Amino acid sequence: MFESYIEDYNEAVYEIDKEGAIEVVEKALQEGVTPEQVVFDIIIPSIEEMMAEIVINADTNLAQHFMTAQIAAEVTEKMLAKFKIPPEIIGRVIFGSSHGDLHSLGKRIVIGCLKSMMIEVIDLGVNIKAEDFVNAAVEQEAQVIAISSMMVHTATGEEGSSRVRSLLKERNLEKQIKIVVGGAPFRFDHELYSKVGADNWAADGVTAAKMIKKLILEVKT
Amino acid sequence: MTPLEILSATILGEPTPRVPIFCNLLDQGARTLNMLPKQYFSKGEYVAEGQLKMLKHYGHDNVWSASYVGKEAQLLGCNKILFSNNGAPNVADFVLKSWADIENFVIPKDITQHPQWESIGDCLKILHQEVGKTHPICAYVTAATSLPVILMGMDKWMELVLVGPTDLRDLLVKKCSDFVQQQLSAYRAAGANVIIYANPFATTYFLPKKLVVDWSMPWMQQDLKGGIDNIVFYGGMAPINTVTELVVDKLNINIFYPAPEDDLIESKRFIKGNGLTSGVLDDIKMIHWSPEQTRNEVKRIMQLGKPGGHFLFGTGFMPMALPEENIIAMLEAAFEYGSYE
Numbered sequence: 063m064f065e066s067y068i069e070d071y072n073e074a075v076y077e078i079d080k081e082g083a084i085e086v087v088e089k090a091l092q093e094g095v096t097p098e099q100v101v102f103d104i105i106i107p108s109i110e111e112m113m114a115e116i117v118i119n120a121d122t123n124l125a126q127h128f129m130t131a132q133i134a135a136e137v138t139e140k141m142l143a144k145f146k147i148p149p150e151i152i153g154r155v156i157f158g159s160s161h162g163d164l165h166s167l168g169k170r171i172v173i174g175c176l177k178s179m180m181i182e183v184i185d186l187g188v189n190i191k192a193e194d195f196v197n198a199a200v201e202q203e204a205q206v207i208a209i210s211s212m213m214v215h216t217a218t219g220e221e222g223s224s225r226v227r228s229l230l231k232e233r234n235l236e237k238q239i240k241i242v243v244g245g246a247p248f249r250f251d252h253e254l255y256s257k258v259g260a261d262n263w264a265a266d267g268v269t270a271a272k273m274i275k276k277l278i279l280e281v282k283t
Numbered sequence: 284m285t286p287l288e289i290l291s292a293t294i295l296g297e298p299t300p301r302v303p304i305f306c307n308l309l310d311q312g313a314r315t316l317n318m319l320p321k322q323y324f325s326k327g328e329y330v331a332e333g334q335l336k337m338l339k340h341y342g343h344d345n346v347w348s349a350s351y352v353g354k355e356a357q358l359l360g361c362n363k364i365l366f367s368n369n370g371a372p373n374v375a376d377f378v379l380k381s382w383a384d385i386e387n388f389v390i391p392k393d394i395t396q397h398p399q400w401e402s403i404g405d406c407l408k409i410l411h412q413e414v415g416k417t418h419p420i421c422a423y424v425t426a427a428t429s430l431p432v433i434l435m436g437m438d439k440w441m442e443l444v445l446v447g448p449t450d451l452r453d454l455l456v457k458k459c460s461d462f463v464q465q466q467l468s469a470y471r472a473a474g475a476n477v478i479i480y481a482n483p484f485a486t487t488y489f490l491p492k493k494l495v496v497d498w499s500m501p502w503m504q505q506d507l508k509g510g511i512d513n514i515v516f517y518g519g520m521a522p523i524n525t526v527t528e529l530v531v532d533k534l535n536i537n538i539f540y541p542a543p544e545d546d547l548i549e550s551k552r553f554i555k556g557n558g559l560t561s562g563v564l565d566d567i568k569m570i571h572w573s574p575e576q577t578r579n580e581v582k583r584i585m586q587l588g589k590p591g592g593h594f595l596f597g598t599g600f601m602p603m604a605l606p607e608e609n610i611i612a613m614l615e616a617a618f619e620y621g622s623y624e
Contacts, residue, residue, distance in 0.1 A: 214602035215370025250567035
């Protein structure tokens with residue numbers, strides 16, 4: 063029975079059927095599945111499933127990534143309010159688009175995935191200065207700064223990830239705070255992340271969330 | 284043969300001395316004239332002068348009338364553009380703040396009378412006079428299904444396309460399509476002879492194939508009901524090979540500008556010896572290549588693309604961070620390896 067919820071939910075997400083996905087969750091709750099099970103046994107595995115699908119199936123698209131993340135975040139938020147014991151948060155991320163960059167789609171995809179993976183996100187918005195990323199990370203005791211850039215000059219510019227790296231170095235924070243970057247320019251040049259001083263990058267939102275989780279756990283151990 | 288004759292002959296599959304070589308230099312124009320981008324883009328005369336100077340300096344085949352993509356948003360009411368000294372200008376204020384604004388959104392009755400068209404018209408007039416008979420003059424038009432991205436932001440538009448009310452979605456696309464048709468006519472009348480018709484929302488990188496077939500294609504037919512002369516289909520740097528056959532079949536377009544990720548051999552197969560497809564160099568990677576690496580990549584693309592003709596060598600929208608020596612190495616190699624003689 064439980065397997066059918068997973069199957070139906072995944073199918074709805076894959077078909078970008080938001081209403082269908084929510085109906086599956088509601089049906090599961092009515093039939094005795096707990097909110098905790100919904101998050102940990104349906105939503106998170108669904109994200110993992112999409113990740114696996116990206117690797118083997120080149121036909122997955124941005125629309126599916128976007129809706130997977132949005133549905134996951136929405137359902138998770140609703141379920142968290144119903145948890146018997148508040149879940150343990152894995153870690154904290156400061157998120158924003160780099161200075162001069164006003165794009166927000168990629169950011170929303172990754173944030174959606176992170177929220178459903180029990181990672182707290184502080185979204186600074188778009189067009190964020192390097193200093194603001196670092197100051198927020200220190201104030202909020204975040205383990206990762208995630209910087210989204212959709213244009214070459216904002217990805218490689220002096221006010222982007224490179225500057226965040228310099229600031230972390232100057233303030234001796236490199237062990238406590240890691241940098242992850244993403245966005246179109248990094249998709250074209252897979253080595254670009256290291257040239258702008260980031261610790262890692264990801265080609266899509268779902269993989270980015272997993273990457274960020276890994277870095278958080280590294281910092282915390 | 285002039286570059287324009289080479290391009291026309293290549294499309295028809297007639298003999299040419301070399302492959303057409305497109306180098307999309309836009310933002311570099313300001314630096315060429317020792318201006319800041321905001322000043323450079325303020326007048327069509329400056330943009331034309333920058334294009335002509337770069338054409339003389341580098342010797343590639345094409346010039347650009349478009350100043351920046353955000354210009355389309357300005358024609359539709361955007362009042363704020365974020366200029367950067369290191370890259371492309373960016374839309375800084377969305378015309379449509381929410382879906383509720385769509386109902387009252389109005390497109391200009393005649394864009395050629397819009398103050399924002401003045402610089403485009405002035406630029407095209409000069410380019411047409413100077414090189415209109417010899418060189419391809421490119422214009423950039425965003426398709427109706429993708430245009431809302433610069434009007435409301437990618438995420439809001441994606442949400443409306445995927446889960447929003449379809450009548451509201453299509454109302455906006457209808458308005459955008461009217462604007463696209465106006466732009467196509469205006470560019471053609473002003474002398475643009477290559478129109479890059481960009482539609483990321485007709486690629487399976489962005490949308491599921493079903494939506495591309497059932498929704499994007501009919502709107503593209505609407506956009507292009509005035510004809511497909513000089514139209515080049517472009518996915519906005521998203522791969523297009525998965526939809527190329529569909530575009531040929533539904534729209535009769537047979538000129539393509541794929542992404543660097545697209546398999547060039549496949550791209551060539553899809554056009555079936557008609558029209559033209561392009562081998563596009565990854566100019567983001569080129570930022571960190573050596574001149575020798577750049578030459579090798581040009582050689583590789585030419586070796587794949589040249590057999591059978593119907594082939595153009597091109598770049599993305601050359602980032603400003605590209606080293607001058609790489610641009611020169613790329614073009615030298617393109618002329619050397621692109622020769623059919």
